Amino acid sequence: MLAKRIIPCLDIKDGRTVKGVNFFNLKDAGDPIELAVNYSQNNADELVFLDISATEQKRKTLHELVFEIAKSIDIPFTVGGGIKSIKDVEKLLKNGADKISLNSYAVKNPNVINELSKQFGNQCIVVAVDAKLVDNEWKIHLVGGKVATKLNLFEWVSEIEDRGAGEILFTSMDHDGTKSGFAINALNKISSSINIPLIASGGAGEIKHFVDVFKYANVDAALAASVFHYGHISINKLKKKLIKNGIIVR
Amino acid sequence: MKVSIVDYGAGNVQSLEFALNRLGVNGILTAEKEIIMNSDKVIFPGVGEASTAMKKLKSTGLDKVIPNLKQPFLGICLGMQLLCNISEEGNTQGLNIFSCDVRRFTNKLKVPQVGWNIIKNLKGPLYEKIENSYVYLVHSYYVPIIKSTISVTDYGLEYSSAIQKDNFFGVQFHPEKSSKVGSSILKNFLNL
Numbered sequence: 001m002l003a004k005r006i007i008p009c010l011d012i013k014d015g016r017t018v019k020g021v022n023f024f025n026l027k028d029a030g031d032p033i034e035l036a037v038n039y040s041q042n043n044a045d046e047l048v049f050l051d052i053s054a055t056e057q058k059r060k061t062l063h064e065l066v067f068e069i070a071k072s073i074d075i076p077f078t079v080g081g082g083i084k085s086i087k088d089v090e091k092l093l094k095n096g097a098d099k100i101s102l103n104s105y106a107v108k109n110p111n112v113i114n115e116l117s118k119q120f121g122n123q124c125i126v127v128a129v130d131a132k133l134v135d136n137e138w139k140i141h142l143v144g145g146k147v148a149t150k151l152n153l154f155e156w157v158s159e160i161e162d163r164g165a166g167e168i169l170f171t172s173m174d175h176d177g178t179k180s181g182f183a184i185n186a187l188n189k190i191s192s193s194i195n196i197p198l199i200a201s202g203g204a205g206e207i208k209h210f211v212d213v214f215k216y217a218n219v220d221a222a223l224a225a226s227v228f229h230y231g232h233i234s235i236n237k238l239k240k241k242l243i244k245n246g247i248i249v250r
Numbered sequence: 251m252k253v254s255i256v257d258y259g260a261g262n263v264q265s266l267e268f269a270l271n272r273l274g275v276n277g278i279l280t281a282e283k284e285i286i287m288n289s290d291k292v293i294f295p296g297v298g299e300a301s302t303a304m305k306k307l308k309s310t311g312l313d314k315v316i317p318n319l320k321q322p323f324l325g326i327c328l329g330m331q332l333l334c335n336i337s338e339e340g341n342t343q344g345l346n347i348f349s350c351d352v353r354r355f356t357n358k359l360k361v362p363q364v365g366w367n368i369i370k371n372l373k374g375p376l377y378e379k380i381e382n383s384y385v386y387l388v389h390s391y392y393v394p395i396i397k398s399t400i401s402v403t404d405y406g407l408e409y410s411s412a413i414q415k416d417n418f419f420g421v422q423f424h425p426e427k428s429s430k431v432g433s434s435i436l437k438n439f440l441n442l
Contacts, residue, residue, distance in 0.1 A: 002359075002405060003366045003384060040429070045366055071268045076386055076427045096264040098388075098427065120261055121298050123362050123388040166362055166388075197364045220360065250366045250384040 003250045004214050004242070005045040005221035006235055007199065008228040010035055012051045012081070015065060017229070032065060033072050035229070040073040043235045045250055047073070048101065048169070048223060051081030052144065063095045070096025078126055078169075089116055093124060101126040101169060104142045107149065107156075110163060117164035126199075127165045129157060131186075132173035138186055145173045154189060161194045168194065169223065171201040179205025179227070187217035199223050207233060207241045214247045251440065254289040256316075257281040258306040260328065261297035269426035273437055281310045290321055291440060296328030300352075300391075301340030303328060317347055322442040323418050330413065330420030331391060339391050347418050350396045357406030362390040369401040369411045369423070376400065376412065376419055378438050383431040385411070385423035393422065 010017045010032055017032045036047055049069070051062050066079055079092050080101025089100050106113050106127050117125045130145055131138045131153040138153035157168055170190060172183035182203045191198050197220040200213050204224035213222050227233045239249045253270060255263060255277045263279055270277045270293075277293065278285060286292055294316070296303070307313045316323070325333045334344045337352035344352070355361045366384040369377075377400065392409040395402065403411035403422070412421045419439065425432035 001367065002363060005365050067264070070265050071271075074269060074272070074427065074429050074433060076388075076424075093261055094264065096262065096268065098262060098265070118299075123364065123390075124261065124297065167364060195360055196362070197360050220365065 001248050002220075003045070003248050004219075005199075006043075006210070006238060006249065007046045007048055007221050007223040008039050008044050008235075009048040009050060009201070009223050009225045010229075011225065012049055012062070012065065013053050015061065018052070033068055036069050036073050036077070039228070039235070040075045043239060043250070044075065046075060046221070047077040049077060049079045049081075050101070051079070053082065063091045066092055066097050067095040080126070080128055086112070086116065086119070089120065093120060099124045099126050099167070101128045103128040103130065106160070107140060107142060107151065110159065113160060113163035113165050117166065122164050122166040125165050126167040126169055127160045128169040128171065129153065129160070130171045130173055141173055145176075153186065154193065157190050157194055161196050165196065167197045167199060169199040169201055172203060175203030176201070177226075178203055181205065181209040182213040182217065182222070184212060184217045187213065187219055191218045197221065204233075207238050210238055211242060211245045211247065214242065215245065251275060251291065252289045253277045253291045253293065253440070254286045255279045256286065256292065256294045256312065256329075258303055258310070258312065259298065260295045260303065263295050265424075266293065266295050266326070266426045269433065269436060272433065273440060275440060281312065283311065283315050286312070286315060287319065291442070292319060292321060292323045294323065294325040294329035294332070296326050296330070296332070297388075298328055299340060300328060300331060300337045300342040300344075303332060304342050304344065307332070313345060317345055320417060322439060324439050325418070325420040326426075327389060327422060327424060330422055331393060333413075333418060333420050334393060337391060348393070348396065348398055348413055348415060348420070350394060352391045352393055354391050355406065359406045362388055363405045364388050367403050367405060367411075369403055371399075371402045373400040374414050375442060376414065376421075376435060376438050380431065380434055380438070385425070385428040385432060387411070387423045389422060393420070
């Protein structure tokens with residue numbers, strides 16, 4: 001049986017790891033390579049790196065960091081943040097990224113999902129979706145939650161699948177940074193409507209939240225950042241608890 | 251030891267090169283027949299689409315070279331699938347080294363299968379001193395169980411996660427991304 005995945009997410013700003021609380025308050029949490037190696041040796045199933053650098057200038061070296069990460073770890077990793085062209089994607093994959101994650105770029109040019117899946121294979125195209133509840137409707141937001149769109153979450157994820165993406169990474173902006181648990185209802189609704197893997201993100205604060213998201217939202221993977229970076233939850237302990245609850249993990 | 255990695259435009263060859271580096275080996279990424287034929291080991295990587303990959307192999311003439319190689323040969327993921335007869339992906343004629351067809355997952359589980367799954371019923375030198383373990387897989391198509399099957403994985407149905415016939419080995423998983431066990435499997439291959 002396929003195991004459920006635990007994915008630490010490393011936000012990268014100007015080459016360093018940071019974690020935003022509700023996306024806006026940044027704290028330095030260390031050297032990305034060191035963190036990555038540490039996670040790969042401590043039972044993480046996969047890693048996600050999101051570049052949140054403010055300027056293009058500072059983002060330019062992302063592919064160099066990707067090269068160093070690929071050299072240092074032996075588990076798969078996804079890279080996202082600020083991808084604006086097919087050339088960006090090609091460069092990141094060539095330097096050793098296993099998957100790339102699109103966000104605003106895909107919302108603004110949905111066709112790019114089709115093109116990239118066809119060119120590189122759908123297994124390496126992840127579409128990240130950030131949403132929050134506005135007047136009782138889940139709406140897609142861009143630029144780390146700062147820009148609202150009219151796009152409905154459930155319509156958008158279904159379109160993403162139809163266009164050929166390989167995976168969806170959903171972050172609830174209402175839950176992210178709150179440590180109060182994942183957005184179980186929305187996740188469950190997405191999970192039952194698509195047939196590609198779904199990664200849950202936003203809201204992890206304690207082990208129980210992971211148990212709940214696998215049990216009640218039927219997601220394929222759960223992603224978190226600060227609870228892992230600051231050592232509040234150890235992945236080994238988390239996996240033992242998941243096994244105890246009948247959830248299959250590596 | 252000379253290890254060549256067949257260059258036919260497959261994705262993420264960099265990670266494979268790094269995995270070999272960690273085992274003290276420098277792989278040579280090449281499409282040159284001479285270099286490939288004179289290598290001690292040949293690795294046939296694979297991330298991509300079957301029909302595009304076969305076209306590329308035909309354009310370089312490697313489709314004629316590969317089936318006649320005598321040294322240990324390892325196909326990874328799509329590289330394994332291309333060693334079979336026909337793939338449902340793009341209705342592609344493969345290299346016919348293994349007589350079986352490659353099928354698409356049609357069960358109710360999610361496709362592609364992405365993540366860590368168990369290899370079991372391990373046989374042969376590739377798995378020497380290796381026990382049933384989790385390995386990393388990403389694929390939508392699979393090789394059914396055949397007499398050349400050397401390990402089995404379960405994703406809605408049981409399929410071949412590895413096959414072997416003489417010097418030809420194929421693994422559906424990515425040893426370069428499968429942590430310690432992946433590295434041990436690569437090491438076993440290099441030691442053949």
